[in-house]
Amino acid sequence: MTATEPAHAAQAAEEALPNEEEAPIHILWINAGLSCDGDSVALTAATQPSIEEIVLGALPGLPKIAVHWPLIDYECGPMQGADTFIEWFYKADRGELEPFVLVIEGSIPNESIKREGYWCGFGNNPATGQPMTTSEWLDRLAPKALAVVAAGTCACYGGIHAMAGNPTGAMGVPDYLGWDWKSKAGLPIVCIPGCPTHPDNFSETLLYLLYQASGQAPMIPLDDQLRPRWLFEQTVHEGCDRGGYYEQGQFADEYGSPKCLVKLGCWGPVVKCNVPKRGWINGVGGCPNVGGICIGCTMPGFPDKFMPFMDKPLGANVSATASVTYGSIMRRLRGFTARKADQEPAWRSKGELKTGYRSSW
Amino acid sequence: MTTSADKLVEMSWDPITRIVGSLGIYTKIDWAAKKVVECHSTSSVFRGYSIFMKGKDPRDAHFITSRICGICGDNHATCSVYNQNMAYGVRPPHLGEWIINLGEAAEYMFDHNIFQENLVGVDYCEKMVGETNPGVLELANRTESPHADLHGYRYIGDIMRALNPLEGEFYREALQVSRWTREMFCLMEGRHVHPSTLYPGGVGTVATIQLFTDYLTRLMRYVEFMKRVVPLHDDLFDFFYQAMPGYEMVGYRRTLLGCWGSLNDPDHCDFSYRNMTDWGRRMFVTPGVVVDGKLVTTDLVDINLGIRILLGSSYYEDWEDQEMFVRNDPLGNPVDRRHPWNQHTIPRPAKRDFDNKYSWTMSPRWFDGKDYLALDTGGGPLARLWPTALAGLVNHDYVKSTGHSVLINLPKTMNKPEVTFEWKIPQWSNALERNRARTYFQAYAAASAMHFIEKALAEVRAGHTKTWESFKVPEEAISCGFTEAVRGVLSHHMVIRGGKIANYHPYPPTPWNGSVRDSYGTAGPYEDAVQNTPIFEENSQENFKGIDIMRAVRSFDPCLPCGVHMSVGNGKVLNKLHTPHAFNNEQIG
Numbered sequence: 001m002t003a004t005e006p007a008h009a010a011q012a013a014e015e016a017l018p019n020e021e022e023a024p025i026h027i028l029w030i031n032a033g034l035s036c037d038g039d040s041v042a043l044t045a046a047t048q049p050s051i052e053e054i055v056l057g058a059l060p061g062l063p064k065i066a067v068h069w070p071l072i073d074y075e076c077g078p079m080q081g082a083d084t085f086i087e088w089f090y091k092a093d094r095g096e097l098e099p100f101v102l103v104i105e106g107s108i109p110n111e112s113i114k115r116e117g118y119w120c121g122f123g124n125n126p127a128t129g130q131p132m133t134t135s136e137w138l139d140r141l142a143p144k145a146l147a148v149v150a151a152g153t154c155a156c157y158g159g160i161h162a163m164a165g166n167p168t169g170a171m172g173v174p175d176y177l178g179w180d181w182k183s184k185a186g187l188p189i190v191c192i193p194g195c196p197t198h199p200d201n202f203s204e205t206l207l208y209l210l211y212q213a214s215g216q217a218p219m220i221p222l223d224d225q226l227r228p229r230w231l232f233e234q235t236v237h238e239g240c241d242r243g244g245y246y247e248q249g250q251f252a253d254e255y256g257s258p259k260c261l262v263k264l265g266c267w268g269p270v271v272k273c274n275v276p277k278r279g280w281i282n283g284v285g286g287c288p289n290v291g292g293i294c295i296g297c298t299m300p301g302f303p304d305k306f307m308p309f310m311d312k313p314l315g316a317n318v319s320a321t322a323s324v325t326y327g328s329i330m331r332r333l334r335g336f337t338a339r340k341a342d343q344e345p346a347w348r349s350k351g352e353l354k355t356g357y358r359s360s361w
Numbered sequence: 362m363t364t365s366a367d368k369l370v371e372m373s374w375d376p377i378t379r380i381v382g383s384l385g386i387y388t389k390i391d392w393a394a395k396k397v398v399e400c401h402s403t404s405s406v407f408r409g410y411s412i413f414m415k416g417k418d419p420r421d422a423h424f425i426t427s428r429i430c431g432i433c434g435d436n437h438a439t440c441s442v443y444n445q446n447m448a449y450g451v452r453p454p455h456l457g458e459w460i461i462n463l464g465e466a467a468e469y470m471f472d473h474n475i476f477q478e479n480l481v482g483v484d485y486c487e488k489m490v491g492e493t494n495p496g497v498l499e500l501a502n503r504t505e506s507p508h509a510d511l512h513g514y515r516y517i518g519d520i521m522r523a524l525n526p527l528e529g530e531f532y533r534e535a536l537q538v539s540r541w542t543r544e545m546f547c548l549m550e551g552r553h554v555h556p557s558t559l560y561p562g563g564v565g566t567v568a569t570i571q572l573f574t575d576y577l578t579r580l581m582r583y584v585e586f587m588k589r590v591v592p593l594h595d596d597l598f599d600f601f602y603q604a605m606p607g608y609e610m611v612g613y614r615r616t617l618l619g620c621w622g623s624l625n626d627p628d629h630c631d632f633s634y635r636n637m638t639d640w641g642r643r644m645f646v647t648p649g650v651v652v653d654g655k656l657v658t659t660d661l662v663d664i665n666l667g668i669r670i671l672l673g674s675s676y677y678e679d680w681e682d683q684e685m686f687v688r689n690d691p692l693g694n695p696v697d698r699r700h701p702w703n704q705h706t707i708p709r710p711a712k713r714d715f716d717n718k719y720s721w722t723m724s725p726r727w728f729d730g731k732d733y734l735a736l737d738t739g740g741g742p743l744a745r746l747w748p749t750a751l752a753g754l755v756n757h758d759y760v761k762s763t764g765h766s767v768l769i770n771l772p773k774t775m776n777k778p779e780v781t782f783e784w785k786i787p788q789w790s791n792a793l794e795r796n797r798a799r800t801y802f803q804a805y806a807a808a809s810a811m812h813f814i815e816k817a818l819a820e821v822r823a824g825h826t827k828t829w830e831s832f833k834v835p836e837e838a839i840s841c842g843f844t845e846a847v848r849g850v851l852s853h854h855m856v857i858r859g860g861k862i863a864n865y866h867p868y869p870p871t872p873w874n875g876s877v878r879d880s881y882g883t884a885g886p887y888e889d890a891v892q893n894t895p896i897f898e899e900n901s902q903e904n905f906k907g908i909d910i911m912r913a914v915r916s917f918d919p920c921l922p923c924g925v926h927m928s929v930g931n932g933k934v935l936n937k938l939h940t941p942h943a944f945n946n947e948q949i950g
């Protein structure tokens with residue numbers, strides 16, 4: 001990106017060696033897994049913090065960084081001329097870029113199941129002139145990286161491109177590198193699922209890692225599916241503003257209703273995701289909170305375990321039925337209280353003072 | 362030819378930055394003549410949607426196909442919903458359609474804005490122009506902006522400075538605009554970029570007064586923003602023609618434009634194939650094919666039946682010997698074996714060989730009865746405005762087609778009076794006009810949204826708040842959906858058998874624009890537009906950035922998740938370059 005400034009500044013700083021300027025942390029972004037680039041696009045939507053705040057050091061203590069991100073990188077020279085974007089990745093491969101964080105976007109296809117060619121590539125392999133596959137980039141760069149970040153459900157767990165019947169054998173980065181894989185700095189793979197990733201979930205995790213990389217934060221707390229705990233430990237349902245309808249046994253029977261969507265296919269009660277709480281962008285939008293069924297897009301079992309999306313989840317049968325019984329009693333009782341609460345106290349009127357105050361005049 | 366071959370230099374860009382997805386471009390440049398003489402385009406990613414969708418529940422189609430694209434996924438979801446509406450015979454309540462139109466209009470406003478200012482705009486910023494054409498920058502610094510009073514930048518050089526990445530104020534402002542336009546989008550469709558509230562039969566969005574107030578206040582800010590941006594880009598692009606005579610040939614190709622129409626009018630659209638010709642012509646962006654400046658058709662049925670998917674340079678096996686799913690459309694017209702309804706996707710990964718197969722992109726063409734035309738979309742806006750202007754079918758308070766131009770009326774806003782912009786059919790289909798059309802289309806989308814929100818609010822005020830209609834999935838059906846993705850034509854074709862998806866083939870704009878040499882040898886639009894692009898860059902070979910080539914390619918707004926790489930070469934021995942920056946030039950060629 002971005003980097004334009006920072007990248008150039010960084011480059012200039014390097015070339016001007018020796019220099020007391022701190023060396024930047026490089027962020028190498030490979031968007032050429034089986035992806036849609038939606039996670040790159042999501043990062044441009046982030047506001048807490050925004051990408052320009054991270055890059056320009058707008059938050060206290062942020063280390064200097066240089067981002068090499070295809071989506072908005074200034075650099076775009078030919079391989080045979082000036083300002084070649086891919087050169088940064090070759091530098092990292094040669095061990096000339098220290099330190100760097102590797103971001104992978106998209107699932108990793110199984111390149112060994114076919115006779116020749118490639119399912120996906122990023123730049124060329126200098127030895128063959130053929131596209132360098134994304135898995136080969138992972139083989140080369142992962143051992144040298146400070147951290148490996150999987151951006152979006154595809155990179156985390158395989159996602160939509162790893163659906164049953166897929167021809168490419170797609171999988172997530174942990175499936176490829178191994179779930180116990182650790183970087184040379186001792187970090188597990190950091191997974192930020194979501195299809196696409198929530199903009200701020202991503203930028204905030206990146207921020208955390210930069211603080212950790214510069215010694216200002218302890219090891220990032222991850223759960224057993226390698227997700228940042230503070231973002232993914234609650235369910236959609238726990239943060240959903242339609243949860244009250246569920247409790248009262250009020251379920252939508254058609255889309256467009258403000259009631260609970262569980263009977264229309266919403267998987268919120270079992271899906272780990274903070275979107276209804278956080279909204280999608282600046283608090284606006286989301287899923288069940290604004291009328292969209294939760295299809296479980298942050299989950300390792302996505303998409304297969306949630307399809308067909310528009311059918312009622314099996315598990316919802318018992319709980320929703322129970323809630324209808326319990327909720328109808330609740331609702332009646334609440335009705336009394338609500339009517340009371342919805343009326344002003346009796347003393348607010350013209351004429352005689354009825355508030356209970358005993359006047360001295 | 363040996364003498365001229367001596368001067369041929371290979372230059373390749375892989376991956377190209379500031380686009381969506383991974384695209385490489387490999388060219389041969391005649392350095393003495395300052396001209397690109399050959400270009401190949403190739404895509405490096407295969408995911409296989411049409412394969413893994415087989416056998417799935419048809420109602421899952423829009424959730425799945427949204428994931429094709431990370432910047433315009435909602436266009437896919439919308440197209441898929443249209444497609445499903447046809448298959449299930451369901452007509453959503455008007456309000457549901459106005460909500461989709463408002464969401465899609467916001468997508469155009471967001472996506473064109475971020476691409477124009479934060480991605481392609483960088484090709485025209487002070488830093489870039491200074492590094493590639495110092496003389497041009499010097500001229501820009503003393504050329505007064507004709508519309509400085511409207512946008513506030515006195516000199517063209519000031520506009521260029523404002524576009525500098527991150528440090529430029531207009532660059533940063535546009536990045537912010539891209540965020541609150543996405544808020545507008547999320548109000549209507551829930552989530553960007555894969556919507557949560559779209560369904561066949563309508564939307565799940567809860568239609569309250571507040572929903573539309575939240576949208577309208579942001580829309581008016583955008584309307585005011587566009588009153589500055591349209592004259593700003595007119596000044597900037599006009600300057601390039603003036604500063605570099607002949608710049609019209611950069612990215613130039615024959616006018617072969619396709620638009621599948623977008624933004625349905627719920628008063629007319631019943632999603633039936635039988636009435637598609639009529640409701641297609643009622644769309645708020647007119648479908649059409651323009652060849653050499655002439656409007657060939659505005660009929661969606663003609664458009665549908667003319668689509669052909671060719672192979673030739675792609676990593677797939679042919680399907681000549683496979684089953685035909687659809688022999689006749691619902692009107693009885695014959696359907697070709699190479700039509701998406703009858704396509705079979707059979708991948709055959711192979712080495713990249715520019716003399717043979719070199720891309721995961723296929724070659725969609727439009728058959729006019731005589732030729733297999735390699736239509737492009739002009740990055741979307743150019744191909745939308747052109748037929749809309751010629752057809753004279755769009756006419757409401759905010760947009761009027763005149764038969765030769767499009768009038769866009771923007772109402773009074775906080776600090777600016779009412780303004781009417783006129784987009785006129787340009788002389789060329791080239792890089793600068795693709796970019797100029799993008800800016801005008803942003804204004805067009807905002808003006809259209811003014812109309813939609815009035816209609817939507819009228820429904821809500823009348824108490825019509827239903828946004829969704831129920832339906833049943835039939836055992837057997839064939840269906841299609843047409844819309845305009847941000848970067849151009851988008852079609853989805855489906856065949857349902859036994860209540861499951863038997864065949865599903867989406868055709869987004871990039872397979873059209875980024876298509877490769879087909880079985881008849883016809884080059885795809887990127888290849889075609891880059892070939893013959895003159896080089897105006899002043900740098901030597903060692904410092905060459907290829908800015909003119911990048912401007913030609915980026916003008917199409919490439920979106921590669923739908924797949925492309927560009928490359929050179931038919932095996933001729935070329936001069937090798939030796940530069941300190943080349944990571945390894947030996948193996949190329």
